[in-house]
Amino acid sequence: MNTLTASTENAYKKRKKRAWKEFKNQKYLYYMSIPFVLWVFVFQYLPLWGWTMSFQKYKPGLSFFEQKWVGLEHFRTLFRDDHFYQVLRNTLAMSFMGLIAGFIVPVVFALLLNEVRVQALKRFVQTVSYLPHFVSWVVAAGIVTKMLSTDGGVVNDILLGLNLIDQPIQFMAQGHLFWGIVTSADIWKETGWNAIIYLAAISGIGPELYEAARVDGASRLKQIWHITLPGIRPTMIVLLIMSIGHLLGTGFEKQFLLGNHLVIDYSEVLDLYALNYGLAMGRYSFGTAINIFNSLISLILLFAANGIFKRFTNESIM
């Protein structure tokens, strides 16, 4: 028995020694990674520590230990605020509209583009379709506003020219149009870019499948339905789960830039709410509570989506 403990102890020592030797051998790898790990810790993880603010009556200038703790007071204020529910409605509405449109449109575009048999044309359309992705939201919002404007906006010009309307529509001044405008702007900007991955997935499908289908007399429409779509299904599911995870993190740039005081009842989203009613008013704790609420919902959605898809399709990202 003594020898047994001795031998396990020996083995343990040996393993420890080997790990230490390995550690020393890999010192350059540690030099090359630890600084960046610390960097990520400071800039990405420390803000999470800032979440404690939401349970305090945070006053700038005081140290962490001098802050007054107030428990869930800020969350109670938040949930009692009627304005919050309006903002939450806007956030969810625009997120889900963006999610659904952003899922379907790029797939359809990739399928259509894949059917273009003239290679030069295919390349041209694809290059053109990336263009808006590289433009900032500041520029994109400017362009959208210009195209929808009442004096000289092309959309109103066309609608007037076709006699569909007799007065130009004030697109940017009507709240109930705002969600649709934001979603369309997003589609305009990102469809080509988001189709890249689907096109790559399509090109990975074996040509022998199409060959066999042709021999069996399947039309091109049938080939799309029975070969191409099932072929990119795993890609579609993974991207869908990822975008559900980012659902509420899709930002506020669009809403900030396209919105104005006339449509604020429809344009204000959680992050803007945190910006306007938290940061701008110096209510840091209250604003942080809004940010936390946003992050928690995102995480719950991510895990839920992942779990559901894992169960039904065996595809997951975790």
Added chain:
Amino acid sequence: MGVVNRDAPVGRVKQSLQAKAPQDRILEVIVYLSMIVVTILTIYPFLNVLAISFNDSVDTVRGGITIWPRRFTLDNYSLIFTYESLITGFKISFLRTVIGTIAGLISGSMLAYTLARSDFQARKFISIFLAVTMYVTGGLIPGFILMRDLHLIDTFAVYIFPGLVSAFNVFVIRSFIDGLPYALQESAKLDGANDFTIYWRVILPLCKPALATVALFLAVGQWNSWFDTYLFNGSNESLTTLQYELMKILQSTTTSANNSQDAANMAERMTQISPESVKMAITIIVTVPILIVYPFLQKYFVKGMTLGAVKS
């Protein structure tokens, strides 16, 4: 007999092709029509903006400019160069793009190399540590408080520091390194090279396609961002970026209606009088640098996007 067997399926295929032709022809029409629509929807707004930017600003008010200027002029562009804030903005945007891209490339590739080494002890921990940041973020206000506590507000560094290490970019480069033959590293190691030398001399030169992709992501991100300026440096005229200045100019009609106090601000007042054509000229100036670059990097970023999405 062989002849009959060979002919039969071919005959059937021919027949079926002819039988299905109308359906496929409809598909063909839909495909090409939608390509035309997509192209027009994408390009027209840019051509329209371009035409207006070259059109006489007084004439523009009459409306009706499509894709060709009615009264050609370069005045809008020459006027822009008298805007002090835009010149500063251009300098700052250029600087942050160059510095941010180089710094991001070095940090991203170095970290990616260590994560691509399957024998690295901390590999798994660091990968997860990074991946978490793709889904969990502290949010706007904790981020703002952190920048204030680190005394980064009203500094140029606030454009570079927070985004220096991006998990997505690291994963893109790592998947590319994963695809390189390991034998190259082995032989360098036998020659007595340390891990840093292998990274610098062997891996980096081979990574050019992945680095080109990430450089494009970083450069576009840096050039296009305006919100960090708004949040951290908005009141510091010597540190504002081009996008932020454009944002102020484009939003000026709304803000002036929204908040009359803003009119007291000197910069605001200047921008409120910018005519449509001048606004469009600034838009073009801000957009053109990126539009010139991206088509040439297309083959790289298509590959990079695919790699990144598969791995992360």
